[in-house]
Amino acid sequence: MVFVARKKTGKVAYYYLAHNLRTDRGKWKSLREYIGKKMPNKAELQKLTKLFIIKYKIPVKKKYTYLDPERLAKLDFVIGEFQKKVKNYPQIALEKRERDFTIRFTYNTNAIEGNSVSLLETAAMLEKKVMPSGKSLREIHEIFNTEKALNYIMACKADVSKRLILRLHKMMMANIDEQQGGRIRNYPVAIDGANWMPPSEKEVNGKFREFLAWYAKNKVKLHPIELAATTHLKFIEVHPFGDGNGRVARLLTSLILMRNGYPPVNIKVKDTIPYVKELQYAQNTQKLDKLVDWFVQKLGEDYVEAAKGNE
Secondary structure, three states, rough: OOOEEEEOOEEEEEEEEEEEEEEOEEEEEEEEEEEEEEOOHHHHHHHHHHHHHHOOOOOOOOOOOOOOOHHHHHHHHHHHHHHHHHHOOOHHHHHHHHHHHHHHHHHHHHHOOOOOHHHHHHEEEEEEEOOOOOHHHHHHHHHHOOOOOOOOHHOOOOOOOOOHHHHHHHHHHHOOOOOOOOOOOOOOOOOOOOOOOOOOOOHHHHHHHHHHHHHHHHHHHHOOOHHHHHHHHHHHHHOOOOHHHHHHHHHHHHHHHHHHOOOOOOHHHHHHHHHHHHHHHHHHOOOOHHHHHHHHHHHOOOHHHHHHHOO
């Protein structure tokens, strides 16, 4: 969707028509056209937008299932501007940024589940192999297992499948629960604080197959962000494992985004309560717009600086 971007230099504001095209996986084309120092009136803006669409052969998108087109357009623009900005970064700077994401994702996804290793301690563990004192072996293994699993999805080209999901879970449970790692549970589970029950041990295999069939059917129908958010919810609803479902869900979400040219998403521990509330609301009502919009917000947070002055 084409939208108006505003850039302020000193006291002067400049207005542009803006749109970002995702051309191939991981590749973006940023389109901008200056339209003046004053916002055009509605009729003039419609005329300029129509000419802009024709000039750059912008495909007219159908209505999304859950996404707000204008919010999506702004997110695409912000991410595109960031990717354009880092294109000239030296390789060492790109590697440092990716490493920083790995550390922060590893810290946050485990802290959400109650792991007490701090961000600073996580960095020391992953960068210098310095082990924090007073932490359980389980907490230590969770940190290293998450790093390994995240590196795996960043490098792999596989799509969501039973094999991939079981492999990720096995990685996450290494040295923690080798017997159950990579296996669909055969016992009942309950979720603390939730007002619903996951499928029973007799139902879970069937529900897991239904989840995979749903994914295969919808991966070409839904926008990648819609697919990532709804896959996250539906996987949590199946709850195929006795432990580690949230961590695997967050890995799958980032895998889907990266396969479609979007950056991975880092859900922060400070967002735990709204994160759980959005999941519970979507699960209880099956209204997914708010959940998808929440993921749009989380994706945009880390890239706002790239579009500073273009709001």
